[in-house]
Amino acid sequence: MDEKTKRLDTDERTALILQTAETLFEAHGVEQVSMHQIAQSAGVGQGTVYRRYANKGDLCMALMHRQFHKLQQHTAMILAQPVSFRQQLKDIVKAHIHFLESHVAFIETIHDTAMCAEKKQLFYESQPYQFLHGVLCTLLNKSVAAKQARPIQTDFTAHMMIASINPKVYLYLRKKKQYSEREIVDSFAQSFIDPLYYK
Amino acid sequence: MDEKTKRLDTDERTALILQTAETLFEAHGVEQVSMHQIAQSAGVGQGTVYRRYANKGDLCMALMHRQFHKLQQHTAMILAQPVSFRQQLKDIVKAHIHFLESHVAFIETIHDTAMCAEKKQLFYESQPYQFLHGVLCTLLNKSVAAKQARPIQTDFTAHMMIASINPKVYLYLRKKKQYSEREIVDSFAQSFIDPLYYK
């Protein structure tokens, strides 16, 4: 079979779906747009959309792919800076909170679909989660090994840290409680990072 | 109108619905039972169920009412103990984690329906959340005032603490990562309570 023509067709279709979704999301808000609507607008069947993306969260994930990649590159850059582990930890948390701030709608949808429903917590298996958890763990481990931080269960601690900065509570603090992004970043460092370190 | 007879009828109906739901939940698991099914089994219309409980989470909340009450009484008891604030904090967290362990299925459903969907974060307005948050805040405030703990944003810290012990991450740690309830309680105290305190 001629890979070229076939591939091009399906790839074009995929691009069309992504494009359509992005436009609709922008116009009406992620929450308000249904998968049916996306298929309709793109002029394809629902099956065609679902065959590519298992659900709206999946689709959002695909749309965010570039951004996640950049975030991870930025994280790697922070890890290469010649500053203390503690500072790296703070910088990474800050970067991730800023990322959350910038893309809440998408992240909320990803979070919802991967968490709620009986999707069996596959959120925790996702690459971005694993990546962040790995990075936090490593930093905590190094800190403990260097006797800069108290001895703690680093794996557990990293999970808890990520859990505490989730889109739901973040939106609540921002919108209902009127916290600023800055306050959240600083308070987090103050309550959950600094206390782990000696001195 | 004669309040008595009318009231009895509707109360009996309510009791019937709750009873039916409880039975079905026990038999097939909360997740697997639909509101339609509950109505069907109770021999009433869907509207009748929804008029009483806005959704499944609401219904679970009603079924858990007694338990929540007991949990809060227990919390009050802990607060009356002649031990340090730090110890009270640990005991309360322990009690709440045990509560979560004992009723995960229900709490997960409550969490899902009040968090996901565009239910506008009404979870944070619920009485159990407000209660726990208030208690944690008070304890942290007292600790800081007594110079036993570092100066921190107590309101923020309490929200983060609750966010970190949510049913999703809890189930993940218990089931996938094989943590024991005990380990979770101890690690939490070690990473997020002890470090806040001097000495």
Place this chain on the structure above:
DNA sequence: AATCATAACGGACAGCTGTCCGCATGTCAA
């Protein structure tokens, strides 16, 4: 007894997700 007002009921309905299957289209082999 007849009429009326009101509250609560039931289930039809709309809208969504996710699945499934019959069908079209294009490729390869003979």
Place this chain on the structure above:
DNA sequence: TTGACATGCGGACAGCTGTCCGTTATGATT
């Protein structure tokens, strides 16, 4: 050219949530 076969499309469909409205029942009024 033709038949076999795979790929992937479309949309019908099942199942769920939550809403809405016509109907019914019950007590109040005359």
